[in-house]
């Protein structure tokens with residue numbers, strides 16, 4: 122893993138890729154040199170569309186390829202979006218199609234061919250290709266391992282090559298020529314969802330699963346070499362006349378591999394805005410080609426606007442970008458409105474959660490899975506929303522603190538193992554069975570209680586190796602053996618908990634070694650006595666970060682999954698990039714002017730030292746905002762500016778000083794945790810001000826706050 126954010130680079134390169142696609146369709150260098158233009162548009166720019174495909178594979182396909190997720194929702198959601206976009210695009214280009222007479226005399230077969238493969242306008246083939254390609258990879262992943270899917274995709278790409286740049290190789294072989302002729306009755310190019318898209322989609326997913334970082338220099342060298350090879354390949358094929366089309370090259374595969382490596386380590390801020398405009402540039406630029414040409418004709422500027430290929434390109438590019446920015450602005454405004462709530466709410470960043478899942482998965486040794494801690498309402502985030510989303514990301518095991526938390530997840534159709542880490546009273550043992558929950562065995566006496574219940578109960582046995590909280594003491598071998606002899610216990614796991622794994626001091630490191638040795642000793646003893654241990658687990662967030670080799674079968678990650686660690690210093694030291702999932706926002710109820718010397722709030726703790734303006738923010742300690750942030754200790758963000766909390770925080774609201782922020786009005790939004798403009802407040806900041814750890818801040822967040830996944 123690198124320290125760099127993985128998405129910022131992707132967002133920025135998407136924009137570059139979109140501009141390269143405009144090159145393909147406008148040939149900006151023809152006026153100057155045919156060869157230069159061939160190099161730019163038929164070779165270099167050919168990296169653009171595979172890049173889009175890889176990004177799609179990166180975000181959508183890993184759960185299916187690597188975790189055999191059965192939850193189709195993320196795929197369906199994605200496909201729905203593309204289908205909608207495709208429908209919009211077809212409608213946008215319909216008038217142009219009609220004007221150009223392209224829809225004359227089509228039969229049903231033609232329509233199917235156009236819609237499924239070629240696209241109704243020359244660039245729109247990409248949308249059915251990404252749909253078909255993603256479906257293909259998904260279906261293949263049902264039956265095959267990732268490696269096998271990759272081999273099949275490569276094979277399909279090979280077939281595609283022979284119908285594209287390498288057509289000359291097969292056109293002389295009658296059988297093959299006939300076969301390809303038959304194929305070209307169905308689609309005009311092999312560059313489509315069947316032959317072209319799968320390999321790039323699969324490669325993208327591979328990057329998400331195990332970031333293929335090779336070091337910036339090596340990636341750059343690999344990319345440069347591949348581009349060089351592709352240039353030679355392209356020109357040779359071009360001049361031998363083998364090319365039927367020029368989208369697919371052999372060297373394109375290594376090119377994309379190294380390019381993606383490079384973009385992954387490109388240190389850029391994530392930018393959803395760039396993401397959206399790239400899509401719209403892609404969709405709209407052919408329309409602006411028509412517009413620029415039309416305008417040139419009408420105004421008599423053909424020499425400048427069309428015959429000068431570079432100016433032509435720039436005109437199309439500028440108009441497309443402007444249009445895309447406009448569309449993106451409008452859609453962001455609309456989205457923002459949809460996600461804003463009435464009083465005070467929590468926003469959960471789906472992309473950040475996914476990022477953290479992938480980042481943490483990358484640390485897991487083979488055979489190890491995440492067992493996220495979603496106790497205490499998923500550290501205040503909302504256990505149901507988070508667990509359902511984790512299910513979609515292929516996570517199929519969870520731990521909670523209480524049996525009721527487990528039952529609530531089951532009632533909301535959360536799938537997989539749910540381990541109850543804490544004490545369950547015997548009167549609630551029935552819930553363990555009813556909701557298929559796995560109980561932790563706290564010690565021998567507790568095991569006997571569970572055994573007496575009379576029904577089979579799934580359990581993990583906890584061993585106390587030195588934290589001296591729950592668990593049978595590791596040196597009590599006989600007691601532990603007797604736990605294993607209980608008839609009604611279905612022992613599915615054995616675990617322990619480390620208590621100083623996050624502390625790098627030699628003393629703590631030593632203690633962690635003592636703990637793990639005690640754990641492995643008892644495991645060895647058990648298996649010698651004929652009780653082989655099923656699943657083993659040791660680490661939580663800190664353990665996984667600093668002792669990934671101890672992760673065994675499960676990593677019980679909590680705080681890191683939410684993009685945080687206990688303190689800012691921990692976060693800095695851990696060496697991987699995590700993104701906070703949660704933001705808290707609240708409405709400003711009203712704005713009030715205070716005259717110098719007037720006081721406000723309970724105990725009149727705030728006294729205006731000059732004429733001031735304060736805002737009443739509709740959130741308080743009843744929602745989990747620590748009262749210790751009162752009287753200037755904490756602040757909120759309004760319009761990207763810090764507004765100090767003044768006076769005592771109340772149960773349902775608090776006062777902030779907005780004397781320095783112009784134009785604040787009732788209904789505006791204050792950010793308590795999260796980003797606003799260039800300013801950011803994290804749960805770690807609040808924890809520091811409150812003298813605690815971020816875990817406590819988060820887990821105290823009130824039930825009353827609405828939670829939204831965004």
Ligand SMILES: *Cc1c(COP(=O)(O)O)cnc(C)c1O
Nearest residue numbers: 494542618661662677678679680
């Ligand atoms: C809460 C908890 C975890 C998760 O801890 P984090 O530090 O948040 O990763 C893991 N194991 C046990 C036993 C826990 O109680």
